[in-house]
Amino acid sequence: MxxxxxxxxxxxxxxxxxxxxxxxxxxxxxxxxxxxxxxxxxxxxxxxxxxxxxxxxxxxxxxxxxxxxxxxxxxxxxxxxxxxxxxxxxxxxxxxxxxxxxxxxxxxxxxxxxxxxxxxxxxxxxxxxxxxxxxxxxxxxxxxxxxxxxxxxxxxxxxxxxxxxxxIYGIWYSMKAFKDNGWEVPKTWDAFLQLCETIKKSGKMAPFTYAGKHPGYALDPILTMAAKIGGKDVLRNLDNLEDGAWKAEALKESATRWAEISAKYLMEGTNGLDHVQTQTAQNKYQVAMLPSASWLENEQRSTTPEGFDYAMFPIPDVTSADKMPYGALHTxxxxxxxxxxxxxxxxxxxxxxxxxxxxxxxxxxxxxxxxxxxxxxxxxxxxxxxxxxxxxxxxAAAGDNTVYFRWNAWYLQLKDESAAATGELMSGRITPDKFLERMQKKADEIKADSSIKKYKR
CATH class of the missing domain: 3.40.190.10 (Periplasmic binding protein-like II)
Incomplete structure (x- = not known):
């Protein structure tokens, strides 16, 4: 739009x-x-x-x-x-x-x-x-x-x-594809990287994709991982337009890691595809994993082959120093x-x-x-x-270890900026630092605009 x-x-x-x-x-x-x-x-x-x-x-x-x-x-x-x-x-x-x-x-x-x-x-x-x-x-x-x-x-x-x-957001995959190829659901970032490398070398399908025309799909795992690394306050500070919130070290770490996935393991042509096209590619076993939420299975009902068996897994642990445990979810x-x-x-x-x-x-x-x-x-x-x-x-397994954010509903100009900036990041046209600078600049503009109602949580 x-x-x-x-x-x-x-x-x-x-x-x-x-x-x-x-x-x-x-x-x-x-x-x-x-x-x-x-x-x-x-x-x-x-x-x-x-x-x-x-x-x-x-x-x-x-x-x-x-x-x-x-x-x-x-x-x-x-x-x-x-x-x-x-x-x-x-x-x-x-x-x-x-x-x-x-x-x-x-x-x-x-x-x-x-x-x-x-x-x-x-x-x-x-x-x-x-x-x-x-x-x-x-x-x-x-x-x-x-x-x-x-x-x-x-x-x-x-x-x-x-x-x-x-x-309920996470990384979605086919249970059949994983079972047939002997791939294990990764619980750590190192295991996730190794899985991507294994899938890539197999030549059977691409490891990862996202809706290139709707980069919010890629932003979600970036924000969720940042909360895992730095705790729930990372996202709360974004909502509250706190000074420097987008410059948090946890956000830089997460953006850097997901940009690496995009550079090395992305399905060819991802940047020009919408969510339906990337999801249909997964149904055709052309790509193994993509970020989405619990609407996915129904949305793809007409194109999903028999026995595909959708499932999801949470963002893997990054290091042992993560503030939130394995299984933490954006929901x-x-x-x-x-x-x-x-x-x-x-x-x-x-x-x-x-x-x-x-x-x-x-x-x-x-x-x-x-x-x-x-x-x-x-x-x-x-x-x-x-x-x-x-x-x-x-x-159910996540219990209290769930996170969310509201800035994208409160401030649509910031949501629009996040889509454009995430697209630039994941396509390699800007660095993680530039991505975060761009988001911070827009957040600061909104904070300074007295005509825009401010919300807090």
């Missing part, structure tokens, strides 16, 4: 708040009444839902969530929509004061959560957390969720965003749902989310799209595919 929509988004939202479109004056002039989850959607007879059509598709909404919602609200007509271009399609709706009722704001073209929160465009979802859960009236919704959902979905003390999927809620503050049916939006967060809906979603939801107990007793089982097992 080009920079123009993102660069103008903050100004667009502000202008919408100050000078609403003529047809939206009534909607913008009076704040929406605060809904109470579990109450009837009231006089509203329709609910407009927009789902990001990405790695999980959108059939889970029509086949699982919406039928379940209708069991309690049969008179409400659910208007289902889906798109890959969330910002392009829905940003004008916010500017016009007539946003839909429920939005899955996800994908590379998602709207800027920081800007939406800053301009009062997001409904406070506290009533959802304190409502009776869909399954059991004696249990509140908040007690059914992974605590990170609430932490990461909170902006300036208000809970606005529901992450439905527990994205955080994603597939982010929100209810706009100026939606026509905020009450219905709240209750739609409550249905989604039931154990029944989350369990069926887990089976349908082979991923790990953020609802506790969703996978109990279910037969799971190898990929989702591998991710779930890794998450």
């Amino acid at each position: 080009n920079d123009t929509p993102r660069m103008s988004r903050r100004a667009l939202l502000r202008s919408a708040a100050l000078i609403p479109a003529a047809g939206a004056l009534a909607a913008c002039a009076t704040p929406a009444a605060q809904p109470t989850a579990g109450a009837s959607p009231g006089a509203a007879k329709s609910l407009e839902v927009w789902v990001f059509d990405g790695g999980f598709g959108h059939k889970y909404a029509t086949d699982i969530h919406q039928p379940l919602f209708k069991t309690k609200y049969p008179d409400v007509t659910v208007k289902h929509n889906f798109t890959k271009e969330v910002t392009k399609i829905l940003q004008p709706r916010f500017a016009g004061g007539n946003p839909p009722d429920v939005i899955d704001n996800s994908g590379a073209n998602a709207m800027d959560f920081g800007a939406l929160a800053q301009d009062g465009q997001l409904l406070d979802l506290a009533p959802l957390l304190d409502a009776e859960s869909w399954d059991d009236p004696s249990v509140k919704v908040r007690d059914t969720l992974d605590p990170s959902v609430i932490e990461i979905g909170t902006y300036d003390g208000k809970f606005h965003v529901v992450g439905y999927v527990n994205y 955080q809620p994603g597939e982010n749902y929100l209810v706009p503050a100026k939606a026509a049916n905020t009450q219905g939006g709240i209750d739609y989310l409550r249905a989604m967060l039931s154990v029944k809906a989350a369990g069926q979603f887990m089976q349908m799209v082979s991923t790990v939801p953020t609802v506790k107990g969703a996978g109990e007793g279910l037969e799971l595919s190898t990929g989702v089982k591998s991710a779930a097992d890794a998450y």
Whole structure:
């Protein structure tokens, strides 16, 4: 996506708040009444839902969530929509004061959560957390969720965003390819380097790839390794725009090591390929490993050969001095749902989310799209595919040794810069030092810009 929509988004939202479109004056002039989850959607007879059509598709909404919602609200007509271009399609709706009722704001073209929160465009979802859960009236919704959902979905003390999927990141591979070739999952960096060398010398396939057109895939292992080396504060300092945060020695060490992998072991042509192309190459046994997250198995369902058997492993230990142990993971809620503050049916939006967060809906979603939801107990007793089982097992083994970062959601200009800079690093056009200098410069610019709302964790 080009920079123009993102660069103008903050100004667009502000202008919408100050000078609403003529047809939206009534909607913008009076704040929406605060809904109470579990109450009837009231006089509203329709609910407009927009789902990001990405790695999980959108059939889970029509086949699982919406039928379940209708069991309690049969008179409400659910208007289902889906798109890959969330910002392009829905940003004008916010500017016009007539946003839909429920939005899955996800994908590379998602709207800027920081800007939406800053301009009062997001409904406070506290009533959802304190409502009776869909399954059991004696249990509140908040007690059914992974605590990170609430932490990461909170902006300036208000809970606005529901992450439905527990994205679990790591290095993904084919269990069949590893078994057939006698390759062992590496637990140390030296073992990882040796594996890459063995695969390269075998001539059977390339050792490693990533989505060259979407360099964020390569940035994730860089940041995760940096946290393993230096501890969780390495990533927390990035989020908080701390002075010199991008110059941390752990980040330099990690960027240097991953740049070496790119220089020596990358699949030919990687820089010009997108995520689907690199993932399909893996399905064809042209490359052994790639960085991704727990959406991968479902995203590649149509091209994955029988017996491929997806699995993942965590970032290997770098040295014995690592601050975090083997098995530490980057994991955080994603597939982010929100209810706009100026939606026509905020009450219905709240209750739609409550249905989604039931154990029944989350369990069926887990089976349908082979991923790990953020609802506790969703996978109990279910037969799971190898990929989702591998991710779930890794998450369970990690325990408290998980990390995450939020700067890429809070500051989209920094996210854009990180994609460009990571691409330059992994293609060998800039050094690790220059990569970190570039990121620090952009972070400093954002920190100094008084027009940009700052967040802290």
